[in-house]
Amino acid sequence: MKKKHRGDLLLAGSILLLAGVLLFLFRPGGQGAWVVVTADGAEIARYPLDEDRTVRLGDDTDYNILQIAGGAAAVVEADCGDHTCVRTGEISREGERIVCLPHRLIIQIEGGDGPVFDASAG
Amino acid sequence: MGKQVARYALLVALAMVLSWLESLIVFPGLLPGMKVGLTNLVVIFALYRMSLRDAAAISLVRVLLVSMTFGSAYSFAYSLAGAVLSLAVMAGLKKLDKFSILGVSIAGGVCHNMGQLLVAMAVLGTARLGWYLPWLLVSGVAAGTATGAVGGLVVNRIKPGI
Ligand SMILES: [Zn+2]
Numbered sequence A: 001m002k003k004k005h006r007g008d009l010l011l012a013g014s015i016l017l018l019a020g021v022l023l024f025l026f027r028p029g030g031q032g033a034w035v036v037v038t039a040d041g042a043e044i045a046r047y048p049l050d051e052d053r054t055v056r057l058g059d060d061t062d063y064n065i066l067q068i069a070g071g072a073a074a075v076v077e078a079d080c081g082d083h084t085c086v087r088t089g090e091i092s093r094e095g096e097r098i099v100c101l102p103h104r105l106i107i108q109i110e111g112g113d114g115p116v117f118d119a120s121a122g
Numbered sequence B: 001m002g003k004q005v006a007r008y009a010l011l012v013a014l015a016m017v018l019s020w021l022e023s024l025i026v027f028p029g030l031l032p033g034m035k036v037g038l039t040n041l042v043v044i045f046a047l048y049r050m051s052l053r054d055a056a057a058i059s060l061v062r063v064l065l066v067s068m069t070f071g072s073a074y075s076f077a078y079s080l081a082g083a084v085l086s087l088a089v090m091a092g093l094k095k096l097d098k099f100s101i102l103g104v105s106i107a108g109g110v111c112h113n114m115g116q117l118l119v120a121m122a123v124l125g126t127a128r129l130g131w132y133l134p135w136l137l138v139s140g141v142a143a144g145t146a147t148g149a150v151g152g153l154v155v156n157r158i159k160p161g162i
Helices: A002-025 B002-024 B040-049 B052-070 B075-096 B101-124 B127-157
Strands: A034-039 A042-048 A053-058 A063-069 A072-078 A097-100 A105-110
Touching (some): A002 B101, A072 A097, A072 A105, B040 B101
8 A cells, every 4th residue: 555655646746747847848938029820720810919909800700809909919809608718818928828719719929039839849 | 227227327416516516616727618527536436446337337428418418519529538538547557556546546637637638639720739738737636636535535435336
């Protein structure tokens, strides 16, 4: 029994350690430069973060209103069921993102020299 | 046979209650529709006190019922992926006999989240959701510890074949 508890501890410890390392690797960077919109896995738009604008993403039935103002981006309105995208609030730092799963939409902040971190690349 | 059905019904009912409870828990690192996996408590009980087949059957019935009751478009795929991956890993680790019920449950909790993440990646068509991984690992360990601790107590108190 004792031996098994050591196994449990090792297992939980190594998972938490991995989480800590990943959190450090994925930490948000400094002020970003671009707001990149991805739908269904493909980039559909890219706006400079320092230009204020309001964009309606999507169609008549599925939409998200993206607002860029004062160097920060936010989804201010959406008709998805869960509104997680709206509740995410403002993003402005490199690597930060807003996800709307029902609309298969990702809005991400990138720096001047492309993405800080791209999980698909490794 | 009647006793078997009654026991199944009891466990599925308990799983439904836990599903309702977890629908109230909003964990910041989870994607919409993802669940922390409290229902693993019932699955782990079935795994330790009944059989793998019973655990799988209860798990499947629970996923179907929950999706019909409080389901959204993605919740069925989420729950199913989480349930299948988690049960497979828990059954494997239990057989390996290197961890107590707590460790098995922690692995189950983490795999439950991994299964859901894989579905979300498929839905969004991107591997970029790797960002969510750290929080999913942490919440998986937390939920697994809770269900494993309670599950351990229950499994030790209740005799086989109630
Ligand atoms: Zn949304």
